[in-house]
Amino acid sequence: MxxxxxxxxxxxxxxxxxxxxxxxxxxxxxxxxxxxxxxxxxxxxxxxxxxxxxxxxxxxxxxxxxxxxxxxxxxxxxxxxxxxxxxxxxxxxxxxxxxxxxxxxxxxxxxxxxxxxxxxxPFQIGFNRRFDPAHAAVAAAVADGTVGEPHIARITSRDPDPPPLEYARSSGGLFLDMTIHDFDMARYVVGSEIEEVYARAAVRVDPAIAGVGDVDTAVITLVHENGCLTTIDNSRRARYGYDQRVEVFGSEGMAASGNPLGHTATVSTATGTSSATLPYFFLERYIPSYLREWQAFVHAVSTGVPPAVGPRDARAPLVAGLAAWMSVREGRPVKTAEVTA
Structure with a gap:
């Protein structure tokens, strides 16, 4: 349409x-x-x-x-x-x-x-990180076979500060308001759906977060349908800035995206070398991806091509997030099929 x-x-x-x-x-x-x-x-x-x-x-x-x-x-x-x-x-x-x-x-x-x-x-879900040029390059290197068969993926996602407690009360918690981006990113860069989720989580940043039934620190292992293993690590507080990194290791090589710095200058002396800090706010990092996201939406709607990030992509990360909460509560790996059954 x-x-x-x-x-x-x-x-x-x-x-x-x-x-x-x-x-x-x-x-x-x-x-x-x-x-x-x-x-x-x-x-x-x-x-x-x-x-x-x-x-x-x-x-x-x-x-x-x-x-x-x-x-x-x-x-x-x-x-x-x-x-x-x-x-x-x-x-x-x-x-x-x-x-x-x-x-x-x-x-x-x-x-x-x-x-x-x-x-x-036409329907598009707002997973803007897919449109970040660096992350997209990792996905492309997997999709076109440059790195071979994907064996291991690693995703780091750490915010500079936790959200207000009032937000945490209604957001669905870490796995549904934060890690949900990483579940989508895992599917995107690996090119395969998530079959199993095993999550361990803790409160390491702010004890008050436990009072609203949430966590602020997590490590999640995913098993994809194609056999690739993905690890995701999350923290609500990274003192050094907004930390977003993705890596896929495959049979023929590796592709990775790093963090942009505030600027490209470095200062070197006898005591060492220093550079700028990371962006501190997600808008500083991802404005280009938001623009690309909207350009893709406008193109899809005007041409009748289905949006690249559509209904299936709205559903699968939620399933993974619900599986992660189930995994934490029950202390075991959870098949995504258990959530959809």
């Missing part, structure tokens, strides 16, 4: 931190796209963003979805609203972009994906 329009007019639901970033990129830096309407449950924020971009502010989410000047809906609201908004947008014939995760519950997610499938609207 292609939406034939010279400029894809996008309504942005939720213009908090991530939604505001998306709206500003779409309005100013993505050819072929423009923001037409915004909505936020906190009306002053919606009015402020709308005035800055020179667009309309809807009074309700339903009004934005139904607006004739909206061809596609970007869902950047809290996770609990995603499913109903996806269904409403799909039934209105609007293309859908949704931030991750779609839902914390598999049956609820499947309800939304069933409507997406029945209406045939």
């Amino acid at each position: 292609a939406i034939a329009t010279e400029t894809l007019r996008i309504g942005v639901l939720g213009v908090g931190r991530i939604g505001r970033m998306h709206a500003e990129l779409l309005e100013r830096q993505v050819p072929g796209a423009a923001v037409s309407v915004v909505y936020d449950a906190y009306e002053p924020v919606a009015r402020e963003v709308a005035a800055r971009l020179g667009v309309l502010a809807a009074e309700t989410a339903e009004e934005l979805i139904a607006a004739p000047e909206v061809d596609a809906v970007a869902i950047c609201t809290p996770t609990g609203f995603h499913v109903d908004q996806i269904i409403a947008a799909a039934q209105a014939g609007k293309a859908v972009f949704c931030e991750k995760p779609v839902s914390l519950d598999l049956a609820t997610l499947d309800r939304a994906l069933t409507v997406v499938a029945s209406t045939g609207v």
Whole structure:
């Protein structure tokens, strides 16, 4: 299903931190796209963003979805609203972009994906790291056979600081709000679905996190359908900055992506060599990938090509995240088939 329009007019639901970033990129830096309407449950924020971009502010989410000047809906609201908004947008014939995760519950997610499938609207899930040029180069080196058969993959994902406790209470916890990106990245760079998850987790950063039923430190081992083994390590606090690294070792070689530094200068003296620190905030690292993500969405919607990161990619990482929580609770490896049974 292609939406034939010279400029894809996008309504942005939720213009908090991530939604505001998306709206500003779409309005100013993505050819072929423009923001037409915004909505936020906190009306002053919606009015402020709308005035800055020179667009309309809807009074309700339903009004934005139904607006004739909206061809596609970007869902950047809290996770609990995603499913109903996806269904409403799909039934209105609007293309859908949704931030991750779609839902914390598999049956609820499947309800939304069933409507997406029945209406045939384009759907893309917001796993922006797939569009990072360095990570994409690793995936390409595996896909084209450069590194041979993948044997081992390693993913490091460490945030500079933990999120507020209020966020942790409703986010689904580390495996569903943070590691979910890494589960998708594992599938992407290895080129194979996850068959088994074994997770060990602890509270090593902030004891208060245990009080909301979450963890802040984890090591996860994955077994892929093609036999590749992946390890993921997560921490909510890396004092040195935002740490994101991916490596795939194969029968013919290795491909890896590292962290960009704040700048490229180094200082060398008799006491050693120093360089700039890592970016401290995820937006500093991933703005180029967000732009590429939107460019891919606009191209898919305008040409009728299925988005590269679609319904299957919304579901599989959630399954892996739920399997990780089950693994921690039960102290054993968990087959992803157990979650979907």
